[in-house]
Every structure is written in C-alpha cells, then in structure tokens.
Amino acid sequence: MRPALLGKPQPDHRILCQACAHFCRLAEGERGRCGVRAHQGGQLVSLVGYHVAALHVDPIEKKPLFHFLPGTTTLSLGTQGCNFRCAFCQNWSLSCVRGAIHGEEVDPAQLAHTARRLGCASVAFTYSEPTVFLELVIATADATLPLGLATVLVSNGFQSPQALRLLASRIQAANIDLKAGSERFYRHICGGRLVTVQKNLVAMRRLGWHLEVTTLIIPEHNDSDAELTTVARFIAQELGPDIPWHVSRFHPCHEMPHVPPTPLATLLRARAIGQAAGLHFVYVGNVRQEGLEDTVCPSCGQTVIRRQGFHVAQMDLRNNSCRHCGQVILKAARPSR
Ligand code: SF4
Structure with a gap:
C-alpha cells in the first residue's frame, strides 16, 4: 500500500479520487470502483502500490502496436484492478479484485534497468488498467525514459484530465480500446462512457503520442454495420486516417461464455468498413491467417x-x-x- 496521487479531501470528509473519470467519492474505509484505490486514515491510498501481478517480456506486436518500434520487445507489467467491468474481459483474473491484493513488490528503477538488460526497447503498462496503478506508471516511466527506452500505455482510455496531464510527457505510445460505437454498450457492458474515451483519444493525439486503436468485436453486441461505421469514422475523422485500427476476434470468456467466437466473415466486414471510412491500416487480430496483419x-x-x-x-x-x-x-x- 502507498499514498496515492490525485486524492482531494472533500468538505464532507470523503476523499475524491481524480485518477479516472469515475471520480469516486470515498468515505473512510471505502474502495473505489477499481477495487485498488481506497480512503484510509484520511488519505487516498493505492492498495496495489508497486505490487506487480503480471510481468513478461512481450513482442511489441502483442500490445498490439504495429507502427511503433516494430520487431522489438517490451517489458510488460500490470497490477490487479480495473475501473471498467467489461462482461467480456479477457483478463478478468487480474482486473476483478476480490479481497486481498496479490503481486510481487518491485522497484521501478530496477524494472527500467531490467528492461534494458533484457534488450527491450520499451516498457509497457498493460494487462489490467494502468490508470488505477498510476503511481507505479509514473515512477517507472521516470526511470525508463532517461535510459533511452520508450514507454507504452495499453488502456481503456478512461483517464481523468488530471491523470492525462501527469501522463502527458511520460508516455510515448498507446494502444487504446475503443470498445464500441454506442453509449449503450459502454454503460451496460463496460461500466464506462464512450464520450470520455473519445475525448481522451483526441487529447492523446494532440499530446503527440503514437496512437493505435483496438476494437474487440463481439457477435450480436457491437458488430452491426452502423456501430462499426461509427467507430471507424471517428478514428478516421477525429484522429486521422493513418491511425492503425485493430479489429480483434472475441473468444468466449468471463460473463460471456455462451457467446460464440467472432466469425472471420464479421472481422473481414469490419476491415472493409474501416477501409471505406478512409483508414489506411486496418488489422484483423486474434486470427491466425496469413496476410491479415501485414x-x-x-x-x-x-x-x-x-x-x-x-x-x-x-x-x-x-x-x-x-x-x-x-x-x-x-x-x-x-x-x-
Ligand atoms: S481510479 Fe477511478 S475507479 Fe478507482 S478509485 Fe479512482 S476514480 Fe474510482
């Protein structure tokens, strides 16, 4: 456990957490929606602190980032906790926090040196939602950038403006989920808000981050022509036609065990919709078929x-x-x- 950033005491003795756009107002002893930030002893604390629950060397293509340092590896880390509740979460064992916090305590400076020693070109904050372990992201980025390595954020894009300001000069590339084209999907299936994610994507683009966008396509949930067109047009018109869009196959899991995997025909339809919207680079992910990710x-x-x-x-x-x-x-x- 560590003191957390962006806590603001309130007149009613609650603490406002300003890390993400949920802006939880926490009474003493309460945890936020992410399950890993809490009001304890009159201050906002991070229950995960520097405790890493997943740490691997991955190809940067696995994030996925296809247009940033291709062919290199990235030291990838994440803690428990997430500010969304996606019914289709592919990483639910990390994102859902029930009871005690798990993970191994790390030293951010040592992490950065380990990344260099292992030949990685970057460090990636990923697996769960990095916004909820903001303190570890900042400390690790501050140790990583002076070594000449890059920093990568893989996120749902639901940061507060305050958190984005802290991340602005510390992140160089990001893959952001744009999970659907409708508020209905965001509110009912993820527990988030589309408009906030869209605003943040535009803000990240203005910050000069290298951006790529991923949409996991779930049969009967976000796969209509209209919804995919909304997503594709937003990327092309608000972010730019050179932003890579990864349309990715869903596999049954978590609270959606009965939904079938995304048919290849649906993914190819999504790709055609992206291309028709003017996107230059649309990749079909989670499908082992030659050429679809070239x-x-x-x-x-x-x-x-x-x-x-x-x-x-x-x-x-x-x-x-x-x-x-x-x-x-x-x-x-x-x-x-
Ligand atoms: S990070 Fe978001 S979900 Fe977690 S406590 Fe802060 S405002 Fe709430």
Missing part, C-alpha cells in the same frame, strides 16, 4: 511489413518509409523528455 503501403500497394503471429518476418522499409515509393509508414519515436 502492413500494406497505402500509396503503392506493396506489402512493407510481413508478420507471422506476433513476430515481424520481413520489413521492406527505408527510413520508416516504403522502400518502393517513399510513402511514410512509421512515425519516428518521440524523443524522451
């Missing part, structure tokens, strides 16, 4: 990055641009602070 140059049509699973099999780029026609494909990583 990067094709939007200018000349040549395949410039060939992927097999999470691994880059071939790159046909020169200075981050298509070797055939010179079209810029990858933006250079933003320099560290």
Whole structure:
C-alpha cells in the first residue's frame, strides 16, 4: 500500500479520487470502483502500490502496436484492478479484485534497468488498467525514459484530465480500446462512457503520442454495420486516417461464455468498413491467417511489413518509409523528455 496521487479531501470528509473519470467519492474505509484505490486514515491510498501481478517480456506486436518500434520487445507489467467491468474481459483474473491484493513488490528503477538488460526497447503498462496503478506508471516511466527506452500505455482510455496531464510527457505510445460505437454498450457492458474515451483519444493525439486503436468485436453486441461505421469514422475523422485500427476476434470468456467466437466473415466486414471510412491500416487480430496483419503501403500497394503471429518476418522499409515509393509508414519515436 502507498499514498496515492490525485486524492482531494472533500468538505464532507470523503476523499475524491481524480485518477479516472469515475471520480469516486470515498468515505473512510471505502474502495473505489477499481477495487485498488481506497480512503484510509484520511488519505487516498493505492492498495496495489508497486505490487506487480503480471510481468513478461512481450513482442511489441502483442500490445498490439504495429507502427511503433516494430520487431522489438517490451517489458510488460500490470497490477490487479480495473475501473471498467467489461462482461467480456479477457483478463478478468487480474482486473476483478476480490479481497486481498496479490503481486510481487518491485522497484521501478530496477524494472527500467531490467528492461534494458533484457534488450527491450520499451516498457509497457498493460494487462489490467494502468490508470488505477498510476503511481507505479509514473515512477517507472521516470526511470525508463532517461535510459533511452520508450514507454507504452495499453488502456481503456478512461483517464481523468488530471491523470492525462501527469501522463502527458511520460508516455510515448498507446494502444487504446475503443470498445464500441454506442453509449449503450459502454454503460451496460463496460461500466464506462464512450464520450470520455473519445475525448481522451483526441487529447492523446494532440499530446503527440503514437496512437493505435483496438476494437474487440463481439457477435450480436457491437458488430452491426452502423456501430462499426461509427467507430471507424471517428478514428478516421477525429484522429486521422493513418491511425492503425485493430479489429480483434472475441473468444468466449468471463460473463460471456455462451457467446460464440467472432466469425472471420464479421472481422473481414469490419476491415472493409474501416477501409471505406478512409483508414489506411486496418488489422484483423486474434486470427491466425496469413496476410491479415501485414502492413500494406497505402500509396503503392506493396506489402512493407510481413508478420507471422506476433513476430515481424520481413520489413521492406527505408527510413520508416516504403522502400518502393517513399510513402511514410512509421512515425519516428518521440524523443524522451
Ligand atoms: S481510479 Fe477511478 S475507479 Fe478507482 S478509485 Fe479512482 S476514480 Fe474510482
């Protein structure tokens, strides 16, 4: 347990947590919706502190980030806890907190050095929702960036403006879930708000973060043409046509064990909708089929990055641009602070 950031005492002796857009007002002894931030002894505390519940070296393609440091590995970490309650959560054993907190205490400076020693190009805050372990994100990012490694956020995008300000110069790339195109889905299936996530995506783009967006497509829940078109048009028009969109296959789990896996035809329909909306890079994820996660140059049509699973099999780029026609494909990583 550690003192938490962004707690604000209230006149009625509650504490307002300003880490995410739920803005929980906590009475003494109460935990927030995330289950890992609480009001104890008159202050806001993080119950997870620096206790990491998952720590792995992953290909950056697994986050998924396809246009940021491709072919490199990232030291990936997460604690327990999440501010959403997605009925389809693929990581529910980490996100749902029941009772005691689990995890191994880490030293953020040592984590950063471990990432460098293991040859990782970045450190990623992922697996659960990094906003709820903001203190660990900040301490680790502050140790990572001076070593010349990048920082990556994998998130539901439901930060408060205060948390986004703290993250602004500490994060270089993010994959943000845009889970659906309707408030109904966000409110009833995730316990969040679409409009907040959309606003944050625009804010992250303005901050200069490298952004990619993921939508897990769930049969009969968010797979209509209208809903997918809303998501695709938002990305293309508000974020830009070069933002990669990952449309990903759902597998039955958590509170949706009876929903079937997403048919390939649905994913291909989503890809076509993304392309029709003007997106240059739409990837079909969680499907082992050759070509669906390759990067094709939007200018000349040549395949410039060939992927097999999470691994880059071939790159046909020169200075981050298509070797055939010179079209810029990858933006250079933003320099560290
Ligand atoms: S992080 Fe969000 S859900 Fe957790 S206590 Fe703070 S405001 Fe509530």
